[in-house]
Amino acid sequence: MFSIGDKIVYPMHGAGIIIAIEEKEILGEKAKYYIMKMPIGDMRVMVPVKNVEEIGIREIAGDDEIEQVFDVLKGRQTKMPQNWNRRYRLNMDKIKSGNIYEIASVVRNLMIRDNEKGLSTGERKMLNNAKQMLVSEIVLSKGIDQEETEKLIDDAINCPAV
Incomplete structure (x- = not known):
């Protein structure tokens, strides 16, 4: 409790x-x-x-877990289904899990995809929601503000801000 x-x-x-x-x-x-x-x-x-x-x-995740989250964000894009529907369902399952590493991988993959090919409206909304979940946890864990956290995520993935 x-x-x-x-x-x-x-x-x-x-x-x-x-x-x-x-x-x-x-x-x-x-x-x-x-x-x-x-x-x-x-x-x-x-x-x-x-x-x-x-x-x-x-x-919420502690310092060690947050460091691992940034390792996930800095990682390579993982293979995703080409079919939009399958990709969306796979990413939604990862988000629903509540696992911070899975959410970080969704954010990373969608930000990289957006930078390379652009995202559909549904995937853009998914990216924004997943990113907000990640930001909220990092903000509380590290005691830094939202703007700084978003910049750290963007820098880790090395993509322009979404």
């Missing part, structure tokens, strides 16, 4: 800080919720405490 002040990652949403644990009644059912404040966009998210493992909530 997490506590107020813990920094956690909510797959598909990004990293945030638990600012409260509240009991709420939703659709006639009372349950405890973590109230998360996200560092980007000043958004708040409610996460049902009982579903934490099922959802894949985890603690």
Whole structure:
């Protein structure tokens, strides 16, 4: 169980800080919720405490993991399906996993692809979402601001900013 002040990652949403644990009644059912404040966009998210493992909530990455994330970002583009649909599904599965290394690989591959060939609207949206998830976790882990984090990611991949 997490506590107020813990920094956690909510797959598909990004990293945030638990600012409260509240009991709420939703659709006639009372349950405890973590109230998360996200560092980007000043958004708040409610996460049902009982579903934490099922959802894949985890603690944010530490310094060693963040270093490995930058190693992933600096790596070569991995082979992806040529078919847009298959590529999109594969990348979406990686993002849904909540695994920071998988998300970093999606960001790297899509940024490189965008630089070389351009992206469809759907893939551009996917890239922006994946990048925001990565940025939110790095911001909380390293204590640096969003702009600096985005520059570090862009520099690691060595592509112009998206």
